[in-house]
Amino acid sequence: MSAVTDRIDAAKAEGRVALVGYLPVGYPDVDTSIAAMRVLVEAGCDIVEVGPPYSDPVLDGPVIQHAAAVALEGGVRVDDAFRAVAEVADAGAVPVIMAYSNLMLSRGWARFADDLVAAGGAGVITPDLTPDAAPEWIAAARERDVDTIFLVAPSTTRERMQLTCDASRGFVYATPLMGVTGERAAVGDAAERVVGAAREAGAQRVGIGVGVSTGAQAKDIASYADAVIVGTAFVRALGDEGDLERLRVKVAELAAGVRGEA
Amino acid sequence: MTGSLQSAPGPFFGEFGGRFVPEALMAALDELTDAYAKARIDPAFQEELDRLARDYTGRPSIVTEVPRFAAHAGGARVFLKREDLNHSGSHKINNVLGQALLTKRIGKKRVIAETGAGQHGVATATAAALMDLECVIYMGEEDTERQALNVARMRLLGAEVIPVATGTRTLRDAINEAFRDWVANVETTNYVFGTAAGPHPFPAMVRDFQRVISVESREQMLALGGLPDAVLACVGGGSNAIGSFDAFLDDESVRLIGCEAAGDGVETGRHAATLTGGRPGILHGSMSYILQDEDGQTQPSHSISAGLDYPGVGPEHTWLASIGRAEYWPVTDAEAMEAFRLLTRTEGILPAIESSHALAGAIRLGRELGPDATLLVTLSGRGDKDVEQAARWFEMMPGEDA
Numbered sequence: 001m002s003a004v005t006d007r008i009d010a011a012k013a014e015g016r017v018a019l020v021g022y023l024p025v026g027y028p029d030v031d032t033s034i035a036a037m038r039v040l041v042e043a044g045c046d047i048v049e050v051g052p053p054y055s056d057p058v059l060d061g062p063v064i065q066h067a068a069a070v071a072l073e074g075g076v077r078v079d080d081a082f083r084a085v086a087e088v089a090d091a092g093a094v095p096v097i098m099a100y101s102n103l104m105l106s107r108g109w110a111r112f113a114d115d116l117v118a119a120g121g122a123g124v125i126t127p128d129l130t131p132d133a134a135p136e137w138i139a140a141a142r143e144r145d146v147d148t149i150f151l152v153a154p155s156t157t158r159e160r161m162q163l164t165c166d167a168s169r170g171f172v173y174a175t176p177l178m179g180v181t182g183e184r185a186a187v188g189d190a191a192e193r194v195v196g197a198a199r200e201a202g203a204q205r206v207g208i209g210v211g212v213s214t215g216a217q218a219k220d221i222a223s224y225a226d227a228v229i230v231g232t233a234f235v236r237a238l239g240d241e242g243d244l245e246r247l248r249v250k251v252a253e254l255a256a257g258v259r260g261e262a
Numbered sequence: 263m264t265g266s267l268q269s270a271p272g273p274f275f276g277e278f279g280g281r282f283v284p285e286a287l288m289a290a291l292d293e294l295t296d297a298y299a300k301a302r303i304d305p306a307f308q309e310e311l312d313r314l315a316r317d318y319t320g321r322p323s324i325v326t327e328v329p330r331f332a333a334h335a336g337g338a339r340v341f342l343k344r345e346d347l348n349h350s351g352s353h354k355i356n357n358v359l360g361q362a363l364l365t366k367r368i369g370k371k372r373v374i375a376e377t378g379a380g381q382h383g384v385a386t387a388t389a390a391a392l393m394d395l396e397c398v399i400y401m402g403e404e405d406t407e408r409q410a411l412n413v414a415r416m417r418l419l420g421a422e423v424i425p426v427a428t429g430t431r432t433l434r435d436a437i438n439e440a441f442r443d444w445v446a447n448v449e450t451t452n453y454v455f456g457t458a459a460g461p462h463p464f465p466a467m468v469r470d471f472q473r474v475i476s477v478e479s480r481e482q483m484l485a486l487g488g489l490p491d492a493v494l495a496c497v498g499g500g501s502n503a504i505g506s507f508d509a510f511l512d513d514e515s516v517r518l519i520g521c522e523a524a525g526d527g528v529e530t531g532r533h534a535a536t537l538t539g540g541r542p543g544i545l546h547g548s549m550s551y552i553l554q555d556e557d558g559q560t561q562p563s564h565s566i567s568a569g570l571d572y573p574g575v576g577p578e579h580t581w582l583a584s585i586g587r588a589e590y591w592p593v594t595d596a597e598a599m600e601a602f603r604l605l606t607r608t609e610g611i612l613p614a615i616e617s618s619h620a621l622a623g624a625i626r627l628g629r630e631l632g633p634d635a636t637l638l639v640t641l642s643g644r645g646d647k648d649v650e651q652a653a654r655w656f657e658m659m660p661g662e663d664a
Contacts, residue, residue: 054559056429056545056546056560058283058441058445059445062428072559077557078557101544102554102560103559104558105542105543105558106554106556106557106558107557107558127284128282128283128284128544129282130281130283130284130288133280133281133282150285151284153284154286155285155287155288155289155290155448155449156288157289157292160288164285175286178286178447178449179442179445180442180445180446
């Protein structure tokens with residue numbers, strides 16, 4: 001058990017799914033991004049994904065690419081992500097980090113996990129690191145009780161689904177669409193299929209991310225998944241101006257969605 | 263070291279290589295690995311590839327001795343392996359024909375590729391036209407500006423060229439965008455990767471398709487009197503270099519020298535000399551050396567040559583450097599352009615600016631070793647695409663009469 005699973009289970013006990021919100025650190029600047037993460041928590045996110053921006057984000061669409069570029073231009077450092085993690089924990093949500101692998105390798109797998117634990121973080125989502133490529137990371141994470149949250153996709157084979165679900169702690173991150181992060185009109189039948197395949201492989205908690213942007217989508221997903229993950233829609237609401245009120249409205253819409261109120 | 267170093271299968275070369283990609287691509291990479299493993303030992307595939315190499319590319323490419331050039335290289339004997347004479351103008355066609363055939367075998371109808379200078383994009387567009395594949399090329403916006411003629415060439419060949427305006431607007435961003443396309447369209451699309459980098463199976467597969475360079479040149483040199491003292495090739499991602507080295511890897515007497523783009527000079531920080539100035543990291547799917555800051559953010563690279571302007575390098579090169587089998591020398595823009603001018607003026611051969619880095623390495627090595635040395639340089643591409651840029655460098659454009 002972990003802070004992540006506890007929080008997902010607590011949501012379930014309330015008869016709803018958990019809401020996971022992503023924001024990149026440093027967009028539009030470090031202080032505003034941290035204030036925005038507090039807004040996520042206040043407006044109803046259970047778990048906050050803190051994203052240290054990376055120079056080559058191959059799994060991100062234009063909105064998050066832009067945010068990462070702005071943040072890096074502004075001089076954001078990976079250290080700022082740990083500061084954000086501490087603030088999210090202080091605000092009362094469960095913080096996890098979503099990091100591209102070179103940022104972790106560069107710091108050292110073990111030190112990355114140490115710094116996360118010291119800041120009060122619970123796990124790491126690794127968009128470009130699969131369990132078979134990550135024995136050192138998994139070992140470092142297990143030793144410190146850090147959740148290893150891996151992704152599965154519609155293209156994931158049965159064999160790889162088993163491997164990934166076995167190696168995941170906290171929850172399994174299912175991407176219902178083939179493609180990069182961004183808003184989609186519909187997440188389609190594939191979402192339910194991927195969640196079903198993950199459950200068949202033994203996954204107890206499955207979150208749906210990539211493409212979710214409206215309360216109505218969140219409500220729909222709540223009928224078969226355990227967590228709804230929203231990134232791009234929040235980043236867009238925050239915008240270059242750092243509009244915290246617009247962000248609050250968007251988060252509230254999704255929070256209502258996971259409560260079946262959309 | 264026991265056993266042969268040739269044709270190392272991957273996924274790891276020592277501690278480098280591997281497959282660090284989003285899960286969404288794993289099934290496609292597995293499929294490609296399987297298809298290639300079968301094709302590799304299938305006589306029908308090899309025959310078709312050999313036929314195309316002979317009847318379409320024009321292989322074997324010749325070896326040319328360049329004595330007037332060599333007079334400026336310490337009087338050493340210098341031979342050029344003429345990949346510039348291949349159909350479509352560079353070594354890139356060797357790899358592309360292999361991957362395009364493989365695309366047909368796995369039943370996909372659409373190919374995507376990244377390109378820096380445009381050589382790989384042109385080669386891919388060429389193969390796509392030949393084999394009736396839909397073709398989309400990603401190219402950094404800055405590169406579309408400095409290689410405008412190649413953009414037109416690709417479009418004439420029927421490819422769609424998409425300028426990439428994100429990040430540094432060069433090769434690295436083109437690769438990012440190609441990966442994003444692949445994640446979204448992997449069911450219908452094969453990624454024809456242009457260099458011996460990226461996730462497994464690309465480094466080993468691209469090396470295998472480029473290996474023909476050294477298989478031929480080794481035989482050609484033996485027929486001309488013996489193995490060379492050194493083989494030199496330019497290194498961006500490193501596909502022509504790894505193809506130029508492979509058949510020589512077990513010849514201990516042959517020095518293997520990769521010439522990296524040092525831009526304004528490694529000490530200025532404006533360069534693309536990854537093995538000289540980088541450290542281990544993960545970029546574009548594999549563990550290798552990369553130019554990066556303290557946090558692991560990729561640093562912008564710089565080179566006058568769009569094809570070498572890349573902050574990473576293929577993992578097999580990093581391994582060969584780590585075990586001391588190959589050396590990697592930084593060559594500045596100015597040195598490369600001087601070699602470009604020299605070969606053009608003394609031999610009437612217009613080299614690509616990329617390949618000119620290897621020529622500059624040969625000048626340096628020839629001066630060090632003197633007239634007893636024999637050097638084999640891979641001329642990876644022709645310089646027609648670089649005429650405008652070179653003319654500007656030397657202030658030879660009309661109206662700029664020096």
